[in-house]
Amino acid sequence: xxxxxxxxxxxxxxxxxxxxxxxxxxxxxxxxxxxxxxxxxxxxxxxxxxxxxxxxxxxxxxxxxxxxxxxxxxxxxxxxxxxxxxxxxxxxxxxxxxxxxxxxxxxxxxxxxxxxxxxxxxxxxxxxxxxxxxxxxxxxxxxxxxxxxxxxxxxxxxxxxxxxxxxxxxxxxxxxxxxxxxxxxxxxxxxxxxxxxxxxxxxxxxxxxxxxxxxxxxxxxxxxxxxxxxxxxxxxxxxxxxxxxxxxxxxxxxx
Amino acid sequence: xxxxxxxxxxxxxxxxxxxxxxxxxxxxxxxxxxxxxxxxxxxxxxxxxxxxxxxxxxxxxxxxxxxxxxxxxxxxxxxxxxxxxxxxxxxxxxxxxxxxxxxxxxxxxxxxxxxxxxxxxxxxxxxxxxxxxxxxxxxxxxxxxxxxxxxxxxxxxxxxxxxxxxxxxxxxxxxxxxxxxxxxxxxxxxxxxxxxxxxxxxxxxxxxxxxxxxxxxxxxxxxxxxxxxxxxxxxxxxxxxxxxxxxxxxxxxxxxxxxxxxxxxxxxxxxxxxxxxxxxxxxxxxxxxxxxxxxxxxxxxxxxxxxxxxxxxxxxxxxxxxxxxxxxxxxxxxxxxxxxxxxxxxxxxxxxxxxxxxxxxxxxxxxxxxxxxxxxxxxxxxxxxxxxxxxxxxxxxxxxxxxxxxxxxxxxxxxxxxxxxxxxxxxxxxxxxxxxxxxxxxxxxxxxxxxxxxxxxxxxxxxxxxxxxxxxxxxxxxxxxxxxxxxxxxxxxxxxxxxxxxxxxxxxxxxxxxxxxxxxxxx
Numbered sequence: 141x142x143x144x145x146x147x148x149x150x151x152x153x154x155x156x157x158x159x160x161x162x163x164x165x166x167x168x169x170x171x172x173x174x175x176x177x178x179x180x181x182x183x184x185x186x187x188x189x190x191x192x193x194x195x196x197x198x199x200x201x202x203x204x205x206x207x208x209x210x211x212x213x214x215x216x217x218x219x220x221x222x223x224x225x226x227x228x229x230x231x232x233x234x235x236x237x238x239x240x241x242x243x244x245x246x247x248x249x250x251x252x253x254x255x256x257x258x259x260x261x262x263x264x265x266x267x268x269x270x271x272x273x274x275x276x277x278x279x280x281x282x283x284x285x286x287x288x289x290x291x292x293x294x295x296x297x298x299x300x301x302x303x304x305x306x307x308x309x310x311x312x313x314x315x316x317x318x319x320x321x322x323x324x325x326x327x328x329x330x331x332x333x334x335x336x337x338x339x340x341x342x343x344x345x346x347x348x349x350x351x352x353x354x355x356x357x358x359x360x361x362x363x364x365x366x367x368x369x370x371x372x373x374x375x376x377x378x379x380x381x382x383x384x385x386x387x388x389x390x391x392x393x394x395x
Numbered sequence: 396x397x398x399x400x401x402x403x404x405x406x407x408x409x410x411x412x413x414x415x416x417x418x419x420x421x422x423x424x425x426x427x428x429x430x431x432x433x434x435x436x437x438x439x440x441x442x443x444x445x446x447x448x449x450x451x452x453x454x455x456x457x458x459x460x461x462x463x464x465x466x467x468x469x470x471x472x473x474x475x476x477x478x479x480x481x482x483x484x485x486x487x488x489x490x491x492x493x494x495x496x497x498x499x500x501x502x503x504x505x506x507x508x509x510x511x512x513x514x515x516x517x518x519x520x521x522x523x524x525x526x527x528x529x530x531x532x533x534x535x536x537x538x539x540x541x542x543x544x545x546x547x548x549x550x551x552x553x554x555x556x557x558x559x560x561x562x563x564x565x566x567x568x569x570x571x572x573x574x575x576x577x578x579x580x581x582x583x584x585x586x587x588x589x590x591x592x593x594x595x596x597x598x599x600x601x602x603x604x605x606x607x608x609x610x611x612x613x614x615x616x617x618x619x620x621x622x623x624x625x626x627x628x629x630x631x632x633x634x635x636x637x638x639x640x641x642x643x644x645x646x647x648x649x650x651x652x653x654x655x656x657x658x659x660x661x662x663x664x665x666x667x668x669x670x671x672x673x674x675x676x677x678x679x680x681x682x683x684x685x686x687x688x689x690x691x692x693x694x695x696x697x698x699x700x701x702x703x704x705x706x707x708x709x710x711x712x713x714x715x716x717x718x719x720x721x722x723x724x725x726x727x728x729x730x731x732x733x734x735x736x737x738x739x740x741x742x743x744x745x746x747x748x749x750x751x752x753x754x755x756x757x758x759x760x761x762x763x764x765x766x767x768x769x770x771x772x773x774x775x776x777x778x779x780x781x782x783x784x785x786x787x788x789x790x791x792x793x794x795x796x797x798x799x800x801x802x803x804x805x806x807x808x809x810x811x812x813x814x815x816x817x818x819x820x821x822x823x824x825x826x827x828x829x830x831x832x833x834x835x836x837x838x839x840x841x842x843x844x845x846x847x848x849x850x851x852x853x854x855x856x857x858x859x860x861x862x863x864x865x866x867x868x869x870x871x872x873x874x875x876x877x878x879x880x881x882x883x884x885x886x887x888x889x890x891x892x893x894x895x896x897x898x899x900x901x902x903x904x905x906x907x908x909x910x911x912x913x914x915x916x917x918x
Contacts (some may be wrong), residue, residue, distance in 0.1 A: 147886045147887065149836065149842075151886060152846065152885050152886045152887055153846045153849055153881060153885055154849075154879065154881055154882070154912060156882055156885055156886035156889055157882075159886040160886060160889060160895075160898070161901060163890070163902075164899070164902040165902075167899055167902035167903045167905075167906050168643075168902045168903075168906045169906055170906035170907065171906065172903075173899070175887070175890055177839065178839040179839070179889065180836040180837065180838075180839055181836040181842075183836075185832070186829055186832070186833060187810060187814075188791060188810060188813075189602065189811070189813065189817075189825070189829065190786070190787075190812075190813025190815075190817040191814070191817055191826070191833075192814050193818075194829050194830055194833040195833055196830075197833065197837035198833060198837055201837055201839075202592055220404045227807075228810075229916075230443035250708075261727060282790070282791070282793055282794075285792070285793075286792070286793035286794070286797060287793060313794075314745055314791035315745045315790050315794070317745070317790060318790065319789070319790025319791055319792070320791075321787075322787065322789065322790045322791070323786050323871075323872055323876075324868055324869055324871060324872050325433070326432050326435060326746075326787065326788060327432075327871025327872055327874060327875075328432070328436040328439050329432075329435050329436075329439065329746055329749055329750055329788075329877075330790070330871075330872075330873065331751045331871075332439050332788070332873040333745050333746075333749060334875060334876070335875075339644045342847045347834060358878075358879070359876060361877075362875075362876030362877045362878055362879075363875055363876050364876040365861060365876075366863070366875060366876055366877050369461045373728065378812065384414055
């Protein structure tokens with residue numbers, strides 16, 4: 141299958157390991173991974189902060205980059221960016237776009253997936269041949285959970301990982317407090333939410349907290365680092381791409 | 396916002412205003428004095444408040460899940476509730492006229508109030524006409540919204556709240572912090588102290604057993620019930636088909652107010668109308684299960700006009716707009732009027748759970764309040780209006796949408812209000828930054844160059860590889876989080892490098908050896 145990889149602006153710039161893992165994983169599963177080089181950002185930050193005019197060129201660029209009909213699916217290691225493409229691009233195009241943009245957005249929306257739903261729903265795999273001999277807890281990010289409804293899919297993938305010790309996260313479905321610019325505009329409230337999330341994570345004794353969004357992990361990982369918790373954050377793709385022959389070296393987890 | 400009711404103008408408008416009027420600035424309780432982030436910061440510092448709130452919301456969350464989970468058709472009930480409400484909003488004028496006709500036919504009197512000022516004046520006049528200088532209150536959000544008690548007081552009329560939690564708040568000289576449980580931020584010890592201080596003749600040996608606290612309040616209220624001649628209520632529902640009004644409650648104090656006095660005055664937001672009596676079947680299931688986690692609320696009172704020799708002999712219905720037609724006129728925002736004030740969204744909201752209701756500065760706190768308050772009272776982009784900070788008082792986690800019994804898409808409405816706010820705020824530093832970011836991100840070459848510059852951040856981060864302190868406006872972020880320095884190489888430059896190409900070739904070679912991994916429908 142010919143897959144268009146969307147790195148996301150945050151993944152491309154700050155968390156390339158998560159994107160590399162996604163690319164490698166999809167290629168290992170026998171797929172043709174293409175990276176449209178002109179891609180940049182889905183515009184989620186703009187829309188969520190209240191700006192719908194400014195991201196029009198970003199939405200247009202996304203639709204153009206991935207509109208190529210030879211690209212059968214657009215996959216990204218982010219639930220919130222997939223949510224943005226599936227639910228917000230239409231709003232922006234409807235309000236400020238032309239007919240061409242609206243058509244383009246609808247076409248790309250129909251083939252856009254977050255990594256775990258692509259693996260489970262489209263490829264029909266749950267065992268991706270991963271090996272990760274560590275104690276791991278999983279945080280379901282809000283947009284994956286409630287915008288995309290990925291449900292148990294990431295957990296099914298994790299349960300199939302060889303030698304993993306998966307521990308349940310209490311109050312897992314509670315928001316970590318990131319919320320994009322919310323963490324800046326309402327820093328005190330965001331920090332209070334983060335503190336509770338960190339208590340739950342460290343309480344599990346996990347070496348690694350994983351999730352499907354680098355942005356939430358940046359927030360959680362930043363907090364865990366600040367309190368010197370010893371617990372790392374790793375993107376789901378990094379665990380799924382770790383194998384016996386090329387295992388993920390946890391020592392490098394925080395990069 | 397450039398609305399006719401904005402603070403700078405009090406002009407007279409002839410004919411139909413271009414934009415429906417909002418709740419007047421400075422009247423009632425739809426606007427706090429401080430922006431949400433500042434107010435929230437103070438509330439967050441109150442450990443007792445956070446413990447009280449955390450315990451209460453966790454308990455009620457669990458109860459709600461149990462009560463909704465046992466209904467096999469819960470999702471269909473939610474759909475039905477949403478459909479009835481949308482239908483109602485789509486033909487609100489005709490339904491309200493029908494309601495007026497039916498109430499009048501049954502001996503009631505209907506009054507129309509454009510805003511809180513008019514509603515307050517109407518109620519005060521009606522009370523004075525009875526010759527009474529005190530009224531009993533049934534817990535009501537509409538009268539809280541317009542600040543009726545304060546207005547009555549200024550007219551020499553004393554209002555007594557009879558709902559236990561509302562009474563606690565009133566006695567303490569406090570503001571409610573929850574739609575359903577106004578005293579959610581208080582624990583038993585605090586309530587005992589308030590009663591000892593404020594209830595005349597209370598037993599000084601009063602302890603903190605809930606039943607004893609309730610008994611103290613009951614003794615205090617009983618005398619009021621037996622002597623008061625006027626009561627003021629809100630309404631959970633008003634049925635257009637029959638002219639029936641309804642209040643649902645837990646304690647029965649509301650029913651005492653609705654049946655004992657000679658005069659009953661009901662203040663009802665115009666969005667509370669329902670087309671048919673049979674529609675109650677849906678809402679009397681949705682409301683208690685969503686709000687208190689109960690299968691049914693203990694007291695459901697209904698009355699239709701007046702009945703000679705039984706109950707109040709004089710009934711007035713005040714239909715309150717106060718910004719509701721303005722919300723209705725907003726294509727996207729009108730969905731918020733579907734709210735049935737169950738407060739399920741408050742109890743699941745991680746922001747509300749930590750800040751409590753006071754930080755929102757409105758009688759409607761929490762997620763629905765963050766949507767409804769700016770819609771009813773406006774948000775003025777340029778003059779530091781606290782209401783303009785409300786749409787941002789959410790991490791957009793979506794828990795409220797999942798909990799809402801009438802499926803109001805609160806996160807999308809918040810995003811829409813944020814958009815409306817930025818559109819009216821003009822050129823701010825943030826708007827410029829957003830424009831600049833979009834300008835870079837729409838040009839791939841510029842974006843790649845910016846990534847390289849970001850990579851230089853490693854030098855600034857030093858040996859630790861992280862930033863522990865960032866400049867404004869990010870200092871709040873860095874107060875509790877380390878930020879990783881950007882890596883030396885972005886993903887795209889890695890992919891373009893020899894190493895990246897080799898890694899991808901090796902992965903593809905592995906993939907070629909396992910063609911079976913491909914599901915049939917996927918290839």
